[in-house]
Amino acid sequence: QQFRGICEIVALCWIFISLIGELSEFRQVGLREYLSSPFNYVQLATNFLVLSLVPLRFLDADSQFDVAAVAYIFICIRMLDVVSITRIAGIYLQILIQIVIKDMASFGIIFAIFWIMFSGSFFLVLVASHRAGGETGTLLDISAEASDYGSIMLTGLRTMVQVESIFDYINQGYK
Numbered sequence: 001q002q003f004r005g006i007c008e009i010v011a012l013c014w015i016f017i018s019l020i021g022e023l024s025e026f027r028q029v030g031l032r033e034y035l036s037s038p039f040n041y042v043q044l045a046t047n048f049l050v051l052s053l054v055p056l057r058f059l060d061a062d063s064q065f066d067v068a069a070v071a072y073i074f075i076c077i078r079m080l081d082v083v084s085i086t087r088i089a090g091i092y093l094q095i096l097i098q099i100v101i102k103d104m105a106s107f108g109i110i111f112a113i114f115w116i117m118f119s120g121s122f123f124l125v126l127v128a129s130h131r132a133g134g135e136t137g138t139l140l141d142i143s144a145e146a147s148d149y150g151s152i153m154l155t156g157l158r159t160m161v162q163v164e165s166i167f168d169y170i171n172q173g174y175k
Helices: 002-029 029-037 038-059 061-082 089-131 149-162 165-174
Strands: none
Touching: 002 029, 002 038, 002 149, 029 038, 029 089, 061 089
């Protein structure tokens, strides 16, 4: 426990030093140039996520682990900025980042289109079966995972990502 406490204090000192460095960089280059670098957004997000962990730790909130996980991802992304300084790795890293950004944007758009199509068609089928069902219970009546369009979108996303039958989610509930 003492070692963890020491590490947390060292991390907070590192964050404050990093924030002072970011403020210094902001003053030197100005707002427009500072905001032109995506790594500045990553650095600020990392600093504020780690700082937000302090009150969450004192409150013993369960959300501290979610915030810590996101902060850890940003810290790892921040390491890419350090690697990009080296001559050989930096060139390959910059090319890889551009490829990933372009491909992820295309994938995200296509995924969103299929997600909306899937969820919308499933919702229309459920509404039609609900209206035609009469007195028998339909999925709209029985399950919270299929009670409205937002819930169906979430269930549809889980179905596509986890490749499980949608009836498994509806019968078992959200876990």
